[in-house]
Amino acid sequence: MTRSAAQPLPQASTLEESLRWLRIMLTIRRFDETIDELFAQGKVHGTTHLYIGEEAVATGVIAALQPGDVVTSTHRGHGHNIALGGDINAMMAELLGRETGYCRGFGGSMHIADQSLGNLGANGIVAGGLPIAVGAALGFQLQQQSQVVVAFSGDGALNEGAFHEAANLAAIWKLPVVFVVENNQYGMSGSVKEMFALGHLAERAAGYGIPATMVDGNDIFSVWEAAGQAIETARSGSGPSLIEAVTYRYKGHSKSDANRYRSREEIQQWRQRDPIDHLKEYLIANGADGSSLAQIQREVAQAVADALQFAESSPWPDPSMLEDAVYAKEDGTHV
Amino acid sequence: MSEMTYGAAIRSAIEWEMDRDPRVFIMGEDIGVYGGAFGVTMGMVDRFGKERVRDTPIAEEGIVGAGIGAALVGMRPIVEMQFSDFIMNAMDQVVNQAAKIHFMFGGRMSVPLVIRGPAGAGTGAAAQHSQSLEAWFHHVPGLKVIMPAFPDDARGLLLSAIRDPNPVVFFEHKLLYKLKGEVNETDEGLPFGRGIIRRYGAHATVVTYSLMVHRTLEAAEHLAKKGWDIEIIDLRSLVPMDVDLVVESVKRTGRLAICHEAVGRGGVGGEIAARVLESDAFDYLNSPLLRISGLNTPVPYSPPLEQAFMPSVDRIEQTLEAWLTQEVTSQ
Numbered sequence: 001m002t003r004s005a006a007q008p009l010p011q012a013s014t015l016e017e018s019l020r021w022l023r024i025m026l027t028i029r030r031f032d033e034t035i036d037e038l039f040a041q042g043k044v045h046g047t048t049h050l051y052i053g054e055e056a057v058a059t060g061v062i063a064a065l066q067p068g069d070v071v072t073s074t075h076r077g078h079g080h081n082i083a084l085g086g087d088i089n090a091m092m093a094e095l096l097g098r099e100t101g102y103c104r105g106f107g108g109s110m111h112i113a114d115q116s117l118g119n120l121g122a123n124g125i126v127a128g129g130l131p132i133a134v135g136a137a138l139g140f141q142l143q144q145q146s147q148v149v150v151a152f153s154g155d156g157a158l159n160e161g162a163f164h165e166a167a168n169l170a171a172i173w174k175l176p177v178v179f180v181v182e183n184n185q186y187g188m189s190g191s192v193k194e195m196f197a198l199g200h201l202a203e204r205a206a207g208y209g210i211p212a213t214m215v216d217g218n219d220i221f222s223v224w225e226a227a228g229q230a231i232e233t234a235r236s237g238s239g240p241s242l243i244e245a246v247t248y249r250y251k252g253h254s255k256s257d258a259n260r261y262r263s264r265e266e267i268q269q270w271r272q273r274d275p276i277d278h279l280k281e282y283l284i285a286n287g288a289d290g291s292s293l294a295q296i297q298r299e300v301a302q303a304v305a306d307a308l309q310f311a312e313s314s315p316w317p318d319p320s321m322l323e324d325a326v327y328a329k330e331d332g333t334h335v
Numbered sequence: 336m337s338e339m340t341y342g343a344a345i346r347s348a349i350e351w352e353m354d355r356d357p358r359v360f361i362m363g364e365d366i367g368v369y370g371g372a373f374g375v376t377m378g379m380v381d382r383f384g385k386e387r388v389r390d391t392p393i394a395e396e397g398i399v400g401a402g403i404g405a406a407l408v409g410m411r412p413i414v415e416m417q418f419s420d421f422i423m424n425a426m427d428q429v430v431n432q433a434a435k436i437h438f439m440f441g442g443r444m445s446v447p448l449v450i451r452g453p454a455g456a457g458t459g460a461a462a463q464h465s466q467s468l469e470a471w472f473h474h475v476p477g478l479k480v481i482m483p484a485f486p487d488d489a490r491g492l493l494l495s496a497i498r499d500p501n502p503v504v505f506f507e508h509k510l511l512y513k514l515k516g517e518v519n520e521t522d523e524g525l526p527f528g529r530g531i532i533r534r535y536g537a538h539a540t541v542v543t544y545s546l547m548v549h550r551t552l553e554a555a556e557h558l559a560k561k562g563w564d565i566e567i568i569d570l571r572s573l574v575p576m577d578v579d580l581v582v583e584s585v586k587r588t589g590r591l592a593i594c595h596e597a598v599g600r601g602g603v604g605g606e607i608a609a610r611v612l613e614s615d616a617f618d619y620l621n622s623p624l625l626r627i628s629g630l631n632t633p634v635p636y637s638p639p640l641e642q643a644f645m646p647s648v649d650r651i652e653q654t655l656e657a658w659l660t661q662e663v664t665s666q
């Protein structure tokens with residue numbers, strides 16, 4: 001269900017907190033718009049998957065996490081890392097392949113991790129992070145710690161075998177995992193209507209004995225509330241949950257694509273329900289003033305421009321680093 | 336020193352580490368009360384409990400991935416593949432995830448994970464339960480690959496595997512589980528990347544590992560009676576590999592043969608050969624090199640077929656002898 005902007009703020013979220021969310025969502029959007037432009041200019045190579053249109057999901061879910069909790073991210077992972085408070089300078093530098101990037105240029109768009117913030121890593125393999133998320137939750141359970149793991153995935157990932165194995169393990173061992181399915185209606189081109197014989201993806205969870213909910217993924221308050229409940233359930237030892245967050249990606253699957261699998265009208269309709277516009281209306285209806293929102297927007301644009309400046313002025317990595325980079329000589333930094 | 340089987344030595348290493356380090360735990364299919372398909376974990380659940388000796392569903396991709404995730408949050412998991420063939424169900428997690436996390440995320444993370452299980456033919460288990468797949472993992476940067484031939488090596492190398500900050504693929508040979516040997520139950524792990532000369536000889540170097548160490552040793556004894564003096568190197572660790580030991584040996588003997596049970600095509604033998612040909616030992620070679628390996632077929636079932644697949648003591652002896660007396664082509 002979508003809230004109308006006329007409703008009051010949900011109790012637990014203050015105006016100040018909501019403004020912080022807006023800043024995150026705007027940062028994700030501005031960051032990925034910039035990547036889109038850089039791609040068109042040939043400054044970013046390889047591939048990249050933009051989170052534009054889906055910002056409320058990462059932002060709302062991660063707002064419900066506590067320090068020490070972790071996530072596993074996906075190929076469409078920029079938003080997750082930004083919502084965790086990730087360093088956009090290091091992200092931009094990574095996408096530009098520079099030595100100052102998160103992974104010193106070894107990873108690129110699909111391989112950004114930041115354990116210090118709880119991001120165990122994006123993943124170039126659809127559903128590849130799901131068993132890993134379950135293992136992290138097992139680790140926390142064995143250590144008798146109360147941390148929770150959020151496993152982000154797309155809709156398409158639910159048709160991978162890895163999802164099945166991960167979901168069952170999480171269920172039988174009552175692990176503190178929340179599966180957040182970002183249902184943006186498509187895999188690369190395959191629509192959920194074609195690729196699932198289910199009305200709602202959330203229904204699949206029942207087969208594992210996992211409780212599930214479906215939320216409007218473009219309404220950050222709904223996402224945040226559902227995530228808060230699922231995370232609380234996980235933290236209290238009651239096991240995993242699944243959240244289907246219904247949303248939409250505006251841009252092509254990776255870089256741009258010709259949209260042969262969907263219509264312009266459909267894209268336009270979803271743009272009418274933009275998650276950022278929705279939050280702004282909401283904030284204004286609840287007493288925020290327009291000039292402070294515009295101020296946030298300017299600050300975000302500046303921060304992303306600075307990140308680009310930082311990245312472009314950073315050195316390229318030296319290939320001599322490669323040989324020594326394959327094996328760890330000592331334990332890495334663990335969460 | 337105490338005498339124990341190869342299987343018991345593996346159990347001893349796991350128990351040692353579980354006693355010493357609360358982060359270590361093991362999971363796999365039927366490893367609890369059942370004790371594992373080959374009895375390696377027999378009795379362990381009584382000692383360490385079901386949390387740390389964890390029975391899992393039949394879900395190799397899930398449990399290897401779970402091992403990775405647990406490693407990433409500070410545990411040191413051991414994941415048992417009931418038969419090493421089943422690791423194919425987990426290839427994404429092994430090859431695309433575990434092997435690459437340290438590198439791809441820029442070096443800040445490590446995956447201290449051991450994936451271990453029984454490999455090899457000779458038990459009539461047929462094509463899907465008898466393979467020696469080490470070449471697949473040997474090919475993947477980021478993995479270490481260990482294949483011990485003796486109980487003491489199995490224990491020492493497994494201790495090191497559990498302590499290593501990288502993912503280690505540890506293949507045990509089914510026909511070795513009952514092999515007995517002296518084992519020192521100490522805290523000392525055996526370093527990776529060190530082969531060992533099992534038999535000194537002047538006429539040829541045979542490089543081998545796992546079960547084939549035993550068969551080449553036996554063949555060498557027979558050949559000794561005919562006047563041939565064979566040097567045998569047990570690599571023990573394929574990644575990292577003790578190339579120096581091989582090169583030095585070949586420089587002394589002037590001949591190189593390689594023997595492994597895995598199918599020859601694309602096998603580790605090709606890599607060993609290339610490393611020697613690239614080295615200064617090239618100038619010392621007096622004959623073409625020789626590979627003795629499993630046939631280029633799936634592992635067959637019927638006893639005569641299965642025996643034909645694997646290098647037997649007879650085949651090793653005859654092939655080496657023919658090669659030593661005249662030039663033969665690899666087979």
Ligand SMILES: Cc1ncc(C[n+]2csc(CCOP(=O)(O)OP(=O)(O)O)c2C)c(N)n1
Pocket residue numbers: 049075076124125126153154155156157158182184186187188253
């Ligand atoms: C195992 C695997 N198969 C295929 C791909 C290629 N691929 C990358 S993203 C993608 C679509 C994924 O769809 P979904 O899970 O819905 O995520 P979305 O891209 O919509 O966020 C595909 C097919 C891949 N990266 N990994």
Ligand SMILES: [Mg+2]
Pocket residue numbers: 154155156182183184185186187
């Ligand atoms: Mg999708």
